[in-house]
């Protein structure tokens with residue numbers, strides 16, 4: 001049992017407090033697109049700081065808030081940038097791990113431009129977060145409550161957020177490969193469901209695309225160690241899949257990570273078909289485009305997604 005730093009206070013029985021990390025965590029890895037080695041340090045942050053990245057390889061204007069309106073590129077991953085043009089690439093799996101572990105506030109330091117891909121899933125980040133645990137801060141957590149349905153996309157690809165009591169995600173995907181085909185999954189993100197249902201699902205790519213991506217300077221760090229690689233109807237990885245429907249689970253992991261750029265935990269139900277980072281970001285921009293779509297209110301429920309799960313590791 002380890003002693004957690006910070007002070008834990010109870011505001012009242014129904015209030016949920018904001019959290020941060022119990023200690024500093026460092027890891028190293030490679031950026032899947034840049035191919036660059038990167039050292040990443042996650043640090044505790046005060047209440048209302050949110051999730052903020054800091055580029056240690058840049059001296060000035062090196063801080064970027066992980067918010068939807070700082071998203072500047074969604075081609076293969078989610079890239080954010082500040083007004084000085086300082087970028088951070090591929091934030092989505094780390095954001096999913098922080099959100100899924102109930103972390104409201106943290107500073108993420110990087111000595112290169114891209115978050116390390118680790119094994120292509122969010123599980124290594126969840127493990128690191130659980131190693132240091134969470135601490136509660138003396139401020140109530142706020143949630144983004146969806147008050148009416150908001151939809152983006154067309155009949156073929158779409159994403160919707162609609163009012164619900166918890167955070168739920170529901171997605172259908174359809175790929176022209178026997179290895180993937182049609183997959184559909186719904187997860188209610190309560191009681192540690194992020195960790196058990198989604199965190200271990202890895203990113204994936206198609207062998208036929210690898211040469212094109214590499215010639216564009218992308219996927220330089222991609223390998224069978226950090227991606228499921230699909231060749232026609234086959235999966236190349238020796239170990240096969242972690243779940244029969246690992247592909248749709250990973251796409252749901254991406255949804256959780258992208259929606260975490262809302263800046264608050266979400267009280268609402270996401271429904272989508274064939275979504276990606278672009279639609280996920282368009283959805284948040286659509287929600288915030290009209291104040292009638294949402295309200296930001298203190299979180300009141302416990303025992304749900306809104307309750308940090310990482311402390312359970314102690």
Ligand SMILES: [Zn+2]
Nearest residue numbers: 092203250254
């Ligand atoms: Zn992903």
